[in-house]
Amino acid sequence: xxxxxxxxxxxxxxxxxxxxxxxxxxxxxxxxxxxxxxxxxxxxxxxxxxxxxxxxxxxxxxxxxxxxxxxxxxxxxxxxxxxxxxxxxxxxxxxxxxxxxxxxxxxxxxxxxxxxxxxxxxxxxxxxxxxxxxxxxxxxxxxxxxxxxxxxxxxxxxxx
Amino acid sequence: xxxxxxxxxxxxxxxxxxxxxxxxxxxxxxxxxxxxxxxxxxxxxxxxxxxxxxxxxxxxxxxxxxxxxxxxxxxxxxxxxxxxxxxxxxxxxxxxxxxxxxxxxxxxxxxxxxxxxxxxxxxxxxxxxxxxxxxxxxxxxxxxxxxxxxxxx
Numbered sequence: 176x177x178x179x180x181x182x183x184x185x186x187x188x189x190x191x192x193x194x195x196x197x198x199x200x201x202x203x204x205x206x207x208x209x210x211x212x213x214x215x216x217x218x219x220x221x222x223x224x225x226x227x228x229x230x231x232x233x234x235x236x237x238x239x240x241x242x243x244x245x246x247x248x249x250x251x252x253x254x255x256x257x258x259x260x261x262x263x264x265x266x267x268x269x270x271x272x273x274x275x276x277x278x279x280x281x282x283x284x285x286x287x288x289x290x291x292x293x294x295x296x297x298x299x300x301x302x303x304x305x306x307x308x309x310x311x312x313x314x315x316x317x318x319x320x321x322x323x324x325x326x327x328x329x330x331x332x333x334x335x
Numbered sequence: 336x337x338x339x340x341x342x343x344x345x346x347x348x349x350x351x352x353x354x355x356x357x358x359x360x361x362x363x364x365x366x367x368x369x370x371x372x373x374x375x376x377x378x379x380x381x382x383x384x385x386x387x388x389x390x391x392x393x394x395x396x397x398x399x400x401x402x403x404x405x406x407x408x409x410x411x412x413x414x415x416x417x418x419x420x421x422x423x424x425x426x427x428x429x430x431x432x433x434x435x436x437x438x439x440x441x442x443x444x445x446x447x448x449x450x451x452x453x454x455x456x457x458x459x460x461x462x463x464x465x466x467x468x469x470x471x472x473x474x475x476x477x478x479x480x481x482x483x484x485x486x487x488x
Contacts, residue, residue: 206402207398207401207405210405210416212416223415235397237369262384264385267425268423268425299385
């Protein structure tokens with residue numbers, strides 16, 4: 176990511192796409208969310224979901240890696256230009272996380288991020304706070320996930 | 336068969352699950368797979384960040400909370416999933432070697448308006464350390480099957 180001053184509310188980008196396989200849905204769920212409709216096709220078929228579907232946490236968490244890789248490519252480009260790289264993170268938290276539709280085996284989710292708010296941090300004067308709205312949409316154009324998260328971003332000229 | 340239904344959760348109920356030891360090895364492994372930032376993977380790099388030292392990804396704390404609630408009660412409950420999470424706050428870094436517990440407090444419960452076989456239970460979860468300080472707090476609503484499906488409330 177760039178410095179806090181370089182970020183404007185309203186900017187939006189597609190950070191990536193992820194296709195969910197049965198193997199990766201079950202592998203994640205066995206570790207973190209072993210409810211029957213996330214780990215067992217037969218049991219999922221008789222649940223109200225009607226088929227195996229991803230843990231909502233997996234649908235959120237796979238976004239993070241794409242976002243980090245996106246930030247890294249911006250940082251590498253800045254470094255290649257001889258510029259200092261802004262420190263980004265950690266996040267303070269998230270709100271209004273909605274799992275709007277189940278994510279089933281074979282679904283491809285496209286993740287979009289829009290900056291919704293920027294403000295200077297009161298507690299950390301060298302940093303600003305950026306709030307972003309992340310949405311994930313499946314291959315049929317249906318939204319499956321939406322959330323807002325707030326992250327520290329270094330200010331230009333700050334003494335880090 | 337589930338042993339816990341929507342009717343079994345009452346406003347004000349408190350339960351504590353765990354403890355669970357969070358190791359450096361699992362913090363780094365989670366970060367390498369899902370959140371590969373230096374502050375979650377490397378002590379020296381982490382020392383130079385706002386976290387001031389190696390700490391788990393906030394998403395890792397969410398995943399651990401999910402697993403602790405699953406083992407604590409959801410796997411025995413008539414869970415129908417969750418529509419979402421109102422709020423997560425990462426209040427304190429989750430450091431390697433912390434023995435965490437999960438405290439669940441039922442905030443309110445209501446029958447589903449549209450689905451008589453289902454009720455909704457809103458719960459606040461606090462991931463706490465040995466000193467009872469909150470690392471992560473989360474408020475979310477669970478959809479639960481009803482023991483006695485009723486009319487829409």
